[in-house]
Amino acid sequence: GESVGLHLPTLSVQEGDNSIINCAYSNSASDYFIWYKQESGKGPQFIIDIRSNMDKRQGQRVTVLLNKTVKHLSLQIAATQPGDSAVYFCAETHSGGSQGNLIFGKGTKLSVKP
């Protein structure tokens, strides 16, 4: 589905705490998922990806969990830092692993309090 909305959900965390950002995706045929970070006035920045044959993938300070049963994706950020403050989007595609046609989720604004 397309995302529409007049405001973004906001997650506010204390510096040093862990953050969990959730995303519900729409297409059960999607087989590739990506998390992006977007700072104000900039383009999206790749964080981490996961294919549908996996349920968990870890990067540096970030972990993505995929639950295909309920079409749910989450991004966990460990020891959240002020520099993590941004809007986070999940994106899905079903074109076999390439960015054929990305469908973006609504986005969540992460605010980190020092």
Add this chain to the structure above:
Amino acid sequence: GAVVSQHPSWVICKSGTSVKIECRSLDFQATTMFWYRQFPKQSLMLMATSNEGSKATYEQGVEKDKFLINHASLTLSTLTVTSAHPEDSSFYICSAISPLAGGLGVFGPGTRLTVL
């Protein structure tokens, strides 16, 4: 590696005029580029897929005669907003498929268009 630039970064124009936005892949060749539009506090919406040497593929609801896309070289795609109106004011972002990024799309920094 895998850097995409956009020019201009922001532009203000009068209603009725046309505006051209450039998307360049700086250190790789991209046969496929994508154009997205993002309204304030909203998500990115794919507008069209730009293929080098052929016509662009537009998403449903996007007017191809209003948003002209030209992908004349392997490093440059342009989006021209023709007869711009205030409702075209938005953040336009391109991405380019990069072999340097494992076939992922690399996003440009975006162009803020304001139509008065």
